[in-house]
Amino acid sequence: MTQSGEQTLSDSEFKQYQDEGYVLTDVLANDEVEAAKTRLREYVTGQRETGDLAMQLEPRVEQGEVEVEDETKAYRKISGLVRHDELFYDLATKPAILEPMKQLLGPHLKMYWSGAMLKPPQIGSEKGPHQDLPYWPIQFQGECSVWIPLDEATPDNGCMQVIPGAHKRGQLPHVSVENDFVIQDDQYEESQFQSVPMDPGEGLFFYGLLPHFTRSNQTTDWRRAIVFAYTSSRSRYTADSDLPDCVHVSGESFPGCI
Numbered sequence: 001m002t003q004s005g006e007q008t009l010s011d012s013e014f015k016q017y018q019d020e021g022y023v024l025t026d027v028l029a030n031d032e033v034e035a036a037k038t039r040l041r042e043y044v045t046g047q048r049e050t051g052d053l054a055m056q057l058e059p060r061v062e063q064g065e066v067e068v069e070d071e072t073k074a075y076r077k078i079s080g081l082v083r084h085d086e087l088f089y090d091l092a093t094k095p096a097i098l099e100p101m102k103q104l105l106g107p108h109l110k111m112y113w114s115g116a117m118l119k120p121p122q123i124g125s126e127k128g129p130h131q132d133l134p135y136w137p138i139q140f141q142g143e144c145s146v147w148i149p150l151d152e153a154t155p156d157n158g159c160m161q162v163i164p165g166a167h168k169r170g171q172l173p174h175v176s177v178e179n180d181f182v183i184q185d186d187q188y189e190e191s192q193f194q195s196v197p198m199d200p201g202e203g204l205f206f207y208g209l210l211p212h213f214t215r216s217n218q219t220t221d222w223r224r225a226i227v228f229a230y231t232s233s234r235s236r237y238t239a240d241s242d243l244p245d246c247v248h249v250s251g252e253s254f255p256g257c258i
């Protein structure tokens with residue numbers, strides 16, 4: 001939502017998204033941020049049934065390199081929140097998020113992935129430089145994600161780092177490395193990345209060709225974020241299997257499409 005209370009992007013915000021590959025607006029109220037944190041805590045402590053959610057451990061915890069004194073600090077990622085949990089469906093479809101998405105992608109929308117990226121204090125690991133689109137066997141017809149920190153996100157605890165405008169370079173070569181899939185390192189200089197510090201409840205709307213990464217969490221505070229990834233209902237999924245976390249969020253669906 002803009003400062004004027006509008007739930008659509010202004011012309012200058014729209015232009016910023018096109019020029020830089022991202023734009024920031026407020027999307028969640030404080031009580032929504034608190035409700036999301038409480039719900040995530042319930043999942044990682046086993047107080048709430050995780051069902052078909054995919055719970056991913058921090059690599060160093062999984063490999064036995066660090067021990068956590070409390071289980072809540074073991075997890076790195078939870079996938080499938082919007083399909084699994086009405087609370088997250090309601091957040092992902094609230095006008096402050098859905099209206100800008102419709103402006104950017106048109107009226108017919110699917111969410112192709114949703115989840116939480118947890119960076120536990122001092123354990124949360126780096127997510128290396130990448131673009132999102134090369135991760136997916138999808139012929140995209142328009143794509144945008146909103147990344148929403150639930151804690152203050154700073155350079156020290158792992159806020160987003162982006163190369164403004166570099167989405168215009170198209171898809172960059174990626175390589176598999178230990179526990180990650182990242183842009184080939186001859187494709188960028190580290191100094192090109194800029195930190196995007198954010199308040200809880202702010203939304204970073206970004207295009208999936210924008211190079212981005214997050215550092216490890218060096219602090220004693222949490223850095224949790226939720227991510228909702230949208231695409232036009234006219235995109236095509238090209239793998240044989242089903243796209244596990246896909247959810248219809250607006251407008252029509254089309255035969256043979258996602």
Ligand SMILES: O=C(O)CCC(=O)C(=O)O
Pocket residue numbers: 117118119127132147158212213214225227
């Ligand atoms: O939250 C993070 O640490 C990384 C998020 C990210 O890279 C993404 O959503 O594509």
